[in-house]
Amino acid sequence: MRKVxxxxxxxxxxMSVFPVAGYAExxxxxxxxILMEAETGTVLYEENSDLPLPPASxxxxxxxxxxxxxxxxxxxxxTDMVTVSANAAGMGGSQVYLEENEQMSVDDMLKCVxxxxxxxACVALAEFVAGSEEAFVEKMNKRAAELGMTHxxxxxxxxxxxxxxxxxxxxxxxxxxxxxxxxxxxxxLEYSSIWMDSVRxxxxxxxxxxxLIRFYSGANGLKTGSTSKAGFCxxxxxxxxxxxxxxxxxxxxxxxxxxxxxxxxxxxGFAGYAYEDFPGGSLDAIRxxxxxxxxxxxxxxxxxxxxEKQNAGKIESEIIxxxxxxxxxxxxxxxxxxxxxxDGSELARxxxxxxxNAERITxxxxxxxxxxxFLY
Numbered sequence: 310m311r312k313v314x315x316x317x318x319x320x321x322x323x324m325s326v327f328p329v330a331g332y333a334e335x336x337x338x339x340x341x342x343i344l345m346e347a348e349t350g351t352v353l354y355e356e357n358s359d360l361p362l363p364p365a366s367x368x369x370x371x372x373x374x375x376x377x378x379x380x381x382x383x384x385x386x387x388t389d390m391v392t393v394s395a396n397a398a399g400m401g402g403s404q405v406y407l408e409e410n411e412q413m414s415v416d417d418m419l420k421c422v423x424x425x426x427x428x429x430a431c432v433a434l435a436e437f438v439a440g441s442e443e444a445f446v447e448k449m450n451k452r453a454a455e456l457g458m459t460h461x462x463x464x465x466x467x468x469x470x471x472x473x474x475x476x477x478x479x480x481x482x483x484x485x486x487x488x489x490x491x492x493x494x495x496x497x498l499e500y501s502s503i504w505m506d507s508v509r510x511x512x513x514x515x516x517x518x519x520x521l522i523r524f525y526s527g528a529n530g531l532k533t534g535s536t537s538k539a540g541f542c543x544x545x546x547x548x549x550x551x552x553x554x555x556x557x558x559x560x561x562x563x564x565x566x567x568x569x570x571x572x573x574x575x576x577x578g579f580a581g582y583a584y585e586d587f588p589g590g591s592l593d594a595i596r597x598x599x600x601x602x603x604x605x606x607x608x609x610x611x612x613x614x615x616x617e618k619q620n621a622g623k624i625e626s627e628i629i630x631x632x633x634x635x636x637x638x639x640x641x642x643x644x645x646x647x648x649x650x651x652d653g654s655e656l657a658r659x660x661x662x663x664x665x666n667a668e669r670i671t672x673x674x675x676x677x678x679x680x681x682x683f684l685y
Contacts, residue, residue, distance in 0.1 A: 337574070339560050348586075348613055352484075353581075359481055360480070362479070364476075366428075367468065367544050370531060372467070374452065376434050391433050393409055394433065396436070404430075405429060413509075419434070424501075424515045431466050431467040446466060450463050456486060468536070481557075483544050483557045501532070504516070529548055542558060543556075545575065547579075558570045590608070595644070599635050599636040601670050602636075605664065605666075607644065609660065612649055612656075629646050637666075638663045638667040645661035646658045
């Protein structure tokens with residue numbers, strides 16, 4: 310018996326030193342966290358960020374993304390009326406108690422999903438976009454693959470996990486799809502920043518499940534979730550001084566600890582980093598030889614980045630261009646570059662391109678130019 314007791318004691322000691330496989334000891338009260346700047350995708354902090362975990366209703370970020378893509382592509386309109394199926398009306402968990410054959414606009418259903426995390430509205434929208442929830446889930450997984458979400462497996466549209474087998478996603482993947490949603494479809498922030506509203510002509514009240522919207526400066530989204538299997542999760546977004554951050558917390562033990570962890574991470578991001586944006590534009594025209602044209606305009610694209618706050622305003626740029634170009638030159642052809650550096654370290658090279666064509670001069674055109682110069 311003494312040997313058995315010693316073996317058990319040794320095993321306990323080993324487990325206390327070496328955490329369960331897949332987990333690293335975290336300084337935050339959660340299984341996994343990540344802090345990302347949305348525009349650039351720069352990760353500012355992460356712990357266990359590639360660990361696939363049940364996401365609960367944070368699943369709905371992908372549902373929201375596909376619905377907004379359908380709206381912005383013209384496939385559906387916010388004013389379209391959605392007829393509720395028996396399947397959608399039968400969803401449990403958080404809901405707005407849709408009834409079979411009830412009709413509600415896409416706009417109001419989106420509001421129900423984003424603000425009140427309504428599972429029934431989520432399924433109704435999915436069926437409206439794809440014909441069935443199963444077809445919509447296929448689209449979710451396909452879109453996840455397109456976005457490079459390599460630790461994701463969706464089994465439903467809303468995150469209910471009583472009957473799921475492998476409905477999981479990593480914190481990094483949540484941050485990726487959240488950034489795609491709010492940067493490409495910013496209208497979603499009009500919904501996610503609502504604190505209280507109503508649907509059904511004011512008869513049914515909605516209150517945001519994300520308390521940060523009311524109690525955290527700059528908070529503008531995005532989605533909370535909790536189940537017994539997933540714990541408490543959130544994809545929290547906030548914007549200050551032009552910098553849009555996304556903080557993902559997964560597997561927190563309580564709503565309060567989840568929110569506190571999100572606030573601490575967002576505070577760290579806003580206190581320590583700054584967003585630097587260098588918009589694209591045009592440059593003075595460059596001389597062209599061997600063409601009827603004597604010069605053509607130039608253009609260049611945007612560059613944005615995140616730097617530590619003490620380096621804000623210190624980024625330098627250098628324009629690299631030849632004195633002239635030899636025809637032919639095609640519209641969009643790279644002819645130079647802008648090099649951005651910080652303390653001597655290169656950050657990026659942005660192409661400078663021709664903004665118009667410059668065709669090579671022909672013999673006949675040369676002859677006409679000579680004739681005109683002789684006559685006039």
